[in-house]
Amino acid sequence: MSSSLIPQCSSCPPHAVRWHRCAVYPSSSLTDAQWTMLEPLLPPPGNAAGRGGRPEKHCRRMILDAILYLVRGGIAWRQLPADFPPPTTVYDVFTRWVRAGVWRRIHDALRDRLRVRAGRDRCPTAAVIDSQTLPAADTVPRSSRGWDGGKRTNGRKRHIAVDVTGLLLAVVATAASIQDRDAAFRLLARLRDAFSTIRLVWADGGYPGRLVGWANQVVALRIQIIKRIPGSTGFHVRPWVWVVERTFAWINKHRRCVRDYETRPDHHEAMVHIAMIGLMTRRLARIS
Structure with missing residues (x-):
């Protein structure tokens, strides 16, 4: 399967990294319909107003895809495929959203x-x-x-x-x-x-x-x-x-x-x- 570029999400900052996706994982990857439901429910992106803190670097849809892949597959964080953003980044988002409910x-x-x-x-x-x-x-x-x-x-x-x-x-x-x-x-x-x-x-x-x-x-x-x-x-x-x-x-x-x-x-x-x-x-x- 040829690689494809993940489209920019409306909630992502303009400079967010768009990852080349080499495969879609049928049991966990979000479809467009699923992402349409989830995107409005996510918290505002970090540093959205451009004041203080480091802005978000990675596409949120890819972050969610990585977390859903891990939960469905039962793998360790460090075993996430290279298609996804770095495991430390994905884990940091997971824990930050746990703390925030x-x-x-x-x-x-x-x-x-x-x-x-x-x-x-x-x-x-x-x-x-x-x-x-x-x-x-x-x-x-x-x-x-x-x-x-x-x-x-x-x-x-x-x-x-x-x-x-x-x-x-x-x-x-x-x-x-x-x-x-x-x-x-x-x-x-x-x-x-x-x-x-x-x-x-x-x-x-x-x-x-x-x-x-x-x-x-x-x-x-x-x-x-x-x-x-x-x-x-x-x-x-x-x-x-x-x-x-x-x-x-x-x-x-x-x-x-x-x-x-x-x-x-x-x-x-x-x-x-x-x-x-x-x-x-x-x-x-x-x-x-």
Whole structure:
């Protein structure tokens, strides 16, 4: 395939480097339709007014392509192909946008748009919560990892809340040693902070005890526990719980999210948001 020059993005400064792209990666590269959705959601470029600081050098579309490629492929930052801007530059943009909450804001805007396209209200009234244990790489420090005795795994857990269609509402990353019901306090507090409209939360049998009373009294959420069928063995589909399990399957299609490599829990939360950003932009591009 012959190389082609990436067109200048409207949000990029005039002197931004336009990289010659030798290949398009079908599972991660942004299409024109996807980029049209994402570009208005990005923060203003650095030094846009020409006062102080170093101006942005690289095309933002290529930066996003590189981050999506890494999340989908599960590679290390230094293994990014030479088609992309330098790995240190890409990583710096990723971490800067984590600190500024950019990934979460982009994700939430796309989720709201997808809910409206599906004929639903922008703000949900119910949610489903669950957790998933991940093995941790040697890049994860001991201070933020732990042993999950039930899953016999040393690593981290991600605790998520989704709406009834499976779209992500909130995510919290903890050490795997943290019990589901203990981490749910943080998850439900974050859920209530983002949505005043939610009244009902479905959960499996791992969330009993004082969490139910606390949620009702403190954050005004009614938790309904979906228990296993008495006497059943092995896997079986439970009402609403299957919705959040399907979301975990969507996230696990992105290999960077199958195993935790991030030194900071908030970086893993950002990886989950980026995985869902890629999924939602593909859906919106298909139905636009």
